[in-house]
Amino acid sequence: MTTDRRDLPILMAEEFRPGTFDGAAVWATLTPEQQAEIGSRALEYVAACEAMSYGGYSDVGMPWSRAGEASIDAAQSELENCVDSILGTESFYGPDEHPLLPSCVGMFCRVCGCSHEDACITDGEACSWADDYLCSACAEVDA
């Protein structure tokens, strides 16, 4: 199933102001106590992800997989609640009230949101960058 791009809101380049959430920069503003609170929960979240995916590689991992999946929800909400209580949800939004994307995503298309790890595939070909924050697949539709 494909999305008809004509139905998507087209953001003009001049009004597009991508914001980035720089985790390392924000981390550096935290006290050691706050870092410990967030860091321990982040580690538990990754442990839950590992446990859940364990079952996917083998037929014998089911107890770990099931309990891991259950622990992901708990670990994720623990982490989110902890971070929100320390930073405030507003820290994740830019002045234009759009969410900031984590710096790890890199550049993304202002029309469709594709990114380096999630390219559009048209006729078997991956899209490339036609311009800053505009992918070749959307540039063709736009033209």
Ligand SMILES: [Zn+2]
């Ligand atoms: Zn695009």
Ligand SMILES: [Zn+2]
């Ligand atoms: Zn694309």
